[in-house]
Amino acid sequence: MFKSAVFDLKHAEKEQVKEFLNSFDTVLSDCDGVLWIDNNAIPGSADTMNYFRKIGKRVFFVTNNSTKIRSDFALKAQQLGFIADENEILSTSYLVAHYLKSIGFKKKVYLIGSNGIGDELNAVGIKHVGVGPDHVKPDFKSLKPTDLDSEVGAVVVGFDEHVSYPKFMKAASYLASEDCLFVATNTDERFPKSSSIVVPGSGTLVRAVETCSERKALVLGKPHEYIRKYLESCGLNPARTLMIGDRCNTDIEFGVRCGFQTLLVLTGVTSTRDLEKIRKEQIAPLPDVVLPKLGDLLEIVKS
Amino acid sequence: MFKSAVFDLKHAEKEQVKEFLNSFDTVLSDCDGVLWIDNNAIPGSADTMNYFRKIGKRVFFVTNNSTKIRSDFALKAQQLGFIADENEILSTSYLVAHYLKSIGFKKKVYLIGSNGIGDELNAVGIKHVGVGPDHVKPDFKSLKPTDLDSEVGAVVVGFDEHVSYPKFMKAASYLASEDCLFVATNTDERFPKSSSIVVPGSGTLVRAVETCSERKALVLGKPHEYIRKYLESCGLNPARTLMIGDRCNTDIEFGVRCGFQTLLVLTGVTSTRDLEKIRKEQIAPLPDVVLPKLGDLLEIVKS
CATH class of the missing domain: 3.40.50.1000 (HAD superfamily/HAD-like)
Structure with a gap:
């Protein structure tokens, strides 16, 4: 039926x-x-x-959404009248951390994303770098091989308002190693439109990194x-x-x-x-x- | 044969x-x-x-390459021993300006690109905005409809080391109007690799803008x-x-x-x-x- x-x-x-x-x-x-x-x-x-x-x-x-940790999503739900426990929240921030932990990932994550993912990674003891503005000069000649962190073993791409050319350079350079994992929260092109401003979603950044790395991300979200x-x-x-x-x-x-x-x-x-x-x-x-x-x-x- | x-x-x-x-x-x-x-x-x-x-x-x-104007390319060629006239240079910076002039474009260009394109647009009398760092706060809530320039009638995407989230927001918002043209210099994913640093090409930025605008660019380059x-x-x-x-x-x-x-x-x-x-x-x-x-x-x- x-x-x-x-x-x-x-x-x-x-x-x-x-x-x-x-x-x-x-x-x-x-x-x-x-x-x-x-x-x-x-x-x-x-x-x-x-x-x-x-x-x-x-x-x-x-x-x-990857911008919050599970407990913050649960709190929001509760404040809006929903019975909710953080274990019932399947946010992409949590899924990234859960996935990497489940495969026994021991290296560091280069993260194009926000503190939501960063804090979930912290919660499972996975180190990460990249959240916030990148201070490498926006010049394609300014990034040196020595600027790359040799501990990085995965690139994770989610929603990041501080995305920049140096971040794309770093992500693609890490991903040039076949051993480096490539994980994305989701591929939503944009947020639902509520005004004449179009708000690009994580998918915009994922496609950019897929393009310069010439690789496909493992996408965890819907x-x-x-x-x-x-x-x-x-x-x-x-x-x-x-x-x-x-x-x-x-x-x-x-x-x-x-x-x-x-x-x-x-x-x-x-x-x-x-x-x-x-x-x-x-x-x-x-x-x-x-x-x-x-x-x-x-x-x-x-x- | x-x-x-x-x-x-x-x-x-x-x-x-x-x-x-x-x-x-x-x-x-x-x-x-x-x-x-x-x-x-x-x-x-x-x-x-x-x-x-x-x-x-x-x-x-x-x-x-869209980062220089034709006369600069010609000068470089001459300095390296090539006989060359600027009219023989078909750079994507020039092609953007030539294309827009050829269709009688009269509005303003929102440019994710460099001075190479900007100067070629100046040479044919087409106004443009966008070159260099964007000073809108990198927060998806910070861009207001009034921040958009109502004269813009085309988005052009080339190589831009200052690319940022606010630039993607602006480009996608302009492109939400079907009348707004969408032109790209080229779709090269990355520059030829000369070290462990991968240098993303214009194609990386074009794919990002195509994703958040849900449109396809007219690509002028090879x-x-x-x-x-x-x-x-x-x-x-x-x-x-x-x-x-x-x-x-x-x-x-x-x-x-x-x-x-x-x-x-x-x-x-x-x-x-x-x-x-x-x-x-x-x-x-x-x-x-x-x-x-x-x-x-x-x-x-x-x-």
């Missing part, structure tokens, strides 16, 4: 909604655009997430499947997992790739009109189920 | 070399790696280029075909044109796309070993003719 065309849950019978709720044990939800927008909770989202927990679902908050592997090691059953998101080309793509059920809400990036376009032009996967907002689910249950 | 497999001119009969010399009227040569390396002439290259001119060939110097159109307007006959280069994936690719004859020299990026790999794996087009160095041609003629 939920795996063929897009099912509009808003107009479903109460029994169908119950059947839907019984079809999964684990809920993964994207954050910005589904649960909140910037620092404002989306009405009904917290009650619905808390309801999932009440009826026995495991809940995870999945975000490509829509890539690393999170599924992580969760399977925690006992998740993909067939009984629901992914909730507001973007077909990241959240829903991620859910489809992982074999999860998928629920799209229209409070973020993808609009009804976009959904129609996606249906016609097949430019991204369709969700199994759609709802105007996540809170509608609880309203139907309680009606 | 010169259009099937790679012909090693070094071991050709003198008659074959004469036939080769008679098969073209125009010579386009890449500069760095063919004529000189940094500030050192490659022995024999100047004499050979000057010989082409002496036997009546039209000569053009074609470079993806291997793209804009130069052919430019030269055809000067009366060039592609079938009787020789392109000389040191890189199969830019120079030779460019020559093949334009329908020119192609000569690869092994004094720059592509080595004999690379050429063998290209032959086997078909990862780039093969040249018609190969020579260890350009000066060998004159040696054979004069032997």
Whole structure:
């Protein structure tokens, strides 16, 4: 029932909604655009997430944001009314640290990113350099081989407002060694547009480093499947997992790739009109189920 | 004879070399790696280029370098022993200015690039902003719509050591308007490697701006075909044109796309070993003719 065309849950019978709720044990939800927008909770989202927990679902908050550590994300969620534990936060900052620790990485990370990743690396005892402005002169002749840190064994690229030409030079120079790992948080091209200013996302920096290093990064965030592997090691059953998101080309793509059920809400990036376009032009996967907002689910249950 | 497999001119009969010399009227040569390396002439290259001119060939110097104006390139060539006029220099800095002038562009350029492009734009009376460090705070919330220049009608991306996050934000924000043109000098991923430091090329910045703007740039440099159109307007006959280069994936690719004859020299990026790999794996087009160095041609003629 939920795996063929897009099912509009808003107009479903109460029994169908119950059947839907019984079809999964684990809920993964994207954050910005589904649960909140910037620092404002989306009405009904917290009650619905808390309801999932009440009826026995495991809940995870999945975000490509790498600028905060897990405890800060959990605190934000709690302040906006969500029951949340930091162990339920799957931010790309945490995933970077978890991944490197899981493979027994012992060297140093060259980080094009923020303190969110840096602090998660600190928490697992992995050394890193690179956060903040780079003080090498922006001149392609100014970087010397002796400026490179011989302990570096991985380049990690996330969101970094201090990105610069010397940072690209360093990243590409480290990556010239085949032994150097190349990890990226996510490939989102840009942030959802809220004004005439376009805010480039981590994907912009990842593509730049991929270009100058002539290598491809291992991407940990949505829509890539690393999170599924992580969760399977925690006992998740993909067939009984629901992914909730507001973007077909990241959240829903991620859910489809992982074999999860998928629920799209229209409070973020993808609009009804976009959904129609996606249906016609097949430019991204369709969700199994759609709802105007996540809170509608609880309203139907309680009606 | 010169259009099937790679012909090693070094071991050709003198008659074959004469036939080769008679098969073209125009010579386009890449500069760095063919004529000189940094500030050192490659022995024999100047004499050979000057010989082409002496036997009546039209000569053009074609470079993806956008950091200088044409007269500076001509001066450098002259100082290294080449007869050269600035009108024979086809640098991407010049091509940007020529292209925008040719389409009657009247607005302002937002330039991620250097003074080379800036000065060529000045020469044709096109206003521009952006060269040098950007003084907007590197914080994605710091750029306001009022910081954008409403006169900007094109974003040009070339080589810029001062590239920064605010520059990516500005470029993507200008490009959000469909009317804004998007022009790039070239897509070279990196400079030829001369030490353990990798020097990212303009292509790294172009890919970044393409990613955050979700648009594709019009690329004027090699291997793209804009130069052919430019030269055809000067009366060039592609079938009787020789392109000389040191890189199969830019120079030779460019020559093949334009329908020119192609000569690869092994004094720059592509080595004999690379050429063998290209032959086997078909990862780039093969040249018609190969020579260890350009000066060998004159040696054979004069032997």
